[in-house]
Amino acid sequence: MELYVIDQDRDIRFQVQDGDTLLQALRQQDLYVTAPCGGRGTCGKCTVSIDGLGDVLSCKTRLSAELWQQAGVNPNAPLVVRMPERVRPQVSTSGMLPDLNLSPLVAMQDFVLPEPTLEDQRADDERLAEVSQLDVPYRLLRQLPRHLREQRYHLNCFYRTDTRTLLRLVRQDSPGPLGMAIDIGTTTLAAYLADLTSGRLLATTAMLNPQRAFGADVISRIEQAAAGHQDSLHQVLVRAIAELAGHLLDLAGRQENRDYKLEDIAHLVLAGNTVMMHLLGNIPADAIARTPFIPASVAAKTLAASDLGLPLLPDTICQLLPSMAGYVGADITAGLLATSLHLEAKAGKNAILLDIGTNGEIVLATPQGLVACSTAAGPAFEAANISCGMGGIQGAIDRVSDAGDDLSFSVIGQQGLETLLPAGICGSGLVSAIAAFLRLGLIDETGRITDEPEDLPSALGGRVVEADGLTRIELAPAAKSARGKAISLTQKDIRELQNAKAAIAAGVLLLLEKASLAPEQIDTVFIAGGFGNYLDIDDALAIGLLPPALRGKTRSAGNTAGMGALACLIEQELFQQARELASDITYYELSAQKRFTDLYIEAMLFPEADGV
């Protein structure tokens, strides 16, 4: 049995196994369909199209003679499968950066060596060491003799500035070492290319994390890894990083009108949550998924690309930022560097770094030190468990506002006066919608959808609809939706968000209690991550995600994980600082904190609406 798969950039034809699911068969060919549930058939998002059959869920479609028959295809002919159109994620790659001193880990220098004679028979490595004070690693001894003689004892090289070790022999017209910073998000990968000689940022790019084919969240990924896919999860990630590298070199080359090559990349700094950091290294992460949530390692690492199995030049230095706990990862450590949170505290201020996602990671910095916790918000802020939820990509409702006596909304990708029909709602749209519902009386403080819609203005009241025995608040009717299905939020959708916001709010309050601080004493809250960029702070305050006392003190910090990694490329000393920050922080495991449950229950209620 054979498939003929039509993907964005290529067609591919291959043999498949009778009885496999279509999702499995596609995966084996590195064709990745988004499957947030990890192929368990619960999310219904792994749709592909089969010619003759139309859209199917690839995880529920078994490859068999009957399938060929149903599609009207001769059993000896290939079944034609069309992959969904891939969407380049709308990922913010910008964000806060601290003041930086240019002091990279890798530098380039040109050396001229004295030629050997019968009176000076020193070996090649000693000869180089005398002029350069550089140690020659063993692997370079394979290249050194010929290189030296071909270049007549001139040597242009990259070397490590900290250990003064020769890193790479390079061409005479090398542009100098480049560094790459990578934020390995569960959903998206963001990458940055910097010129280490000038400290200039040359290019940025992003892509969806190909691991999403194994599930949307870290727990699904861990489960898939434990079920025998650990190596695949590792492989797709390292290949994606190589792809990002290629893309960055391309972008930078066009921008600068130079021919950058893979061999110019000498240094990588990588950040991501603890689970991503494990999967990157092909390290089992399953003990993180179950109590008491133990990682294999959270320490900072300086490795070679070959240690990670990264398909870059094997000697490329790869620095993994340290994590702090199973659920406070290297992305948060990087965030501390990007926001200089610890420096705020040293200056006598109290500041919070908040990263909102499936887990809400919270760090509070005070002059007494750093405390952190992670709170399981669930995927509501990514709209993954919301009936009409979708990622923050084109077609998603991202903001809901009052329009006289009704609701109105904006859609990502809408330009000018043209109307773009919505396809669903993303996380920031959800927060915004709930805030609007509260203001307009569509839901009450307990989150319950009004059972008296007739008391509301008629346009508004008309949005409360009953269908299939469920009450929903309709944002767009089927006729005005991109997919021909009404876009609405159910009572359950509202509860999901309510739980999520309570978890975050309770986490913030717990850390404040631990530090004996009132919300009023906080000077700044940095909201990290893509979500922070899109979230309307007023909406966040309106739903009680943050205490009202933080109004006016909250700022979006952008992709702090990527920025923190980038900062380490430019100023190597920051990597050492990250090591210290990660080891000095006090982490509170919320499942061991009874007080957290009380705070969580209190935070379930929405604040009284200040509008209407």
Add this chain to the structure above:
Amino acid sequence: MELYVIDQDRDIRFQVQDGDTLLQALRQQDLYVTAPCGGRGTCGKCTVSIDGLGDVLSCKTRLSAELWQQAGVNPNAPLVVRMPERVRPQVSTSGMLPDLNLSPLVAMQDFVLPEPTLEDQRADDERLAEVSQLDVPYRLLRQLPRHLREQRYHLNCFYRTDTRTLLRLVRQDSPGPLGMAIDIGTTTLAAYLADLTSGRLLATTAMLNPQRAFGADVISRIEQAAAGHQDSLHQVLVRAIAELAGHLLDLAGRQENRDYKLEDIAHLVLAGNTVMMHLLGNIPADAIARTPFIPASVAAKTLAASDLGLPLLPDTICQLLPSMAGYVGADITAGLLATSLHLEAKAGKNAILLDIGTNGEIVLATPQGLVACSTAAGPAFEAANISCGMGGIQGAIDRVSDAGDDLSFSVIGQQGLETLLPAGICGSGLVSAIAAFLRLGLIDETGRITDEPEDLPSALGGRVVEADGLTRIELAPAAKSARGKAISLTQKDIRELQNAKAAIAAGVLLLLEKASLAPEQIDTVFIAGGFGNYLDIDDALAIGLLPPALRGKTRSAGNTAGMGALACLIEQELFQQARELASDITYYELSAQKRFTDLYIEAMLFPEADGV
């Protein structure tokens, strides 16, 4: 075209390329025939047998339709080739060892870790570090989580005692770490297996260096490497080392009645001449072959087996002893350790270490320090360029003595009263023969074969024969030789030895002059290497290889290269000492020493015979 090759342990059938030589075709299948000249067709030693044709020189036999025809074989049928019988080399693996303190680089220990809880969420590596003070390298993080949980937080491991780094997780009934010492000789490899816990030597073994298929001496090997075979030279060597490891484990297992496994080998110490050390690491050595004779590196190295491409467990620690110059290698450094030459000097004595082979390496230790030189003796001491020369294996004449008015000789492998016919003469036999020739007046001080044999006793005079216009001294007539060809030495053979002994003698005298010492002031001369074991010291003095003043001060030190490497396994500190010795030594390049030429010419004469 197909060959069917019958080798000692296996038959193998494979396709070959029209136009290749038989030697090339065999090599490509890892079938190695000795070819001291490196396949240039000058040594005539790469004989194999073709059914239907008999013995052929494999380097001169081109694979073609005519060859099949000549052998009377159908062109579509395989040509049957019989490999020569392989001879296990008679290698001395014993030798001097210094007094040793047991302090190996790798030790085994069992640790019990506290189980994690919600109150103690430390990562696995930190948990281990607290109990053991061991660092966990990145690659072991892939195994650690499962191992810890399966073993219920008990952990039996090998670790590095110097850096306190975890090396390997091992089974509970592990016999503890084993160490392997290897002397990579140009001709033979000698290997030793030690129990690092007790310091006991468990087994020793040896094999011919499979690189001999690429030439007998280091220069041929370098030429072959430079001609595109560097990778092959590396590959055959590392595979041979893995083979030695397997053989040692077998021997030790039978001896101790235990089941030793490859994973029990944790540490290797390797010694060899500078060229062997380069080829081991797949490092270009061609600059060593031409003036000014520059190695890529002579420094001591601590590596992983994977860095060397050694097919052992990739984390096995491999220590390469330092070399001192292009022609004074790590084998000599190891010899310093084995003989404690530097300690003799510290105790106020003057001592010489002499390794006689194609190059004669000489180290003189005095209370003022160590000086060394290397002198190009050529292959005469290995009998490689001698008309009837052969290795020191079964069938070789190894000693020649006076028998009344005639010569007699002994043959290696001869047992009891049975007569073993000689097949050729080895190096020690050659020295012994020349000494006897001198004593008996068959040659004079200038090395000239007497032109008045009729003045000698008739049996003796009859040994001087003329054939093909050459004067020869016959040791055994064709009828009494294993190969049916007379065994004799030509005037040229005698000149080869004369040059060789002059080179060594002049080197010794030069170092004495540099240290302002007379031969009488030397306390001990250690003769290293296999040759030292077989050489009769009186013969050596008789031909003037050593100054007469050294009579009674000379001792055979055995395989000092292997013993020095073994010593480092048992007492790790010696590896550090080797590093210092190698960097402190003063090396004299003889080709830059005019005085050497004078001494060499003087040393060409044989001493006046003290016999007859």
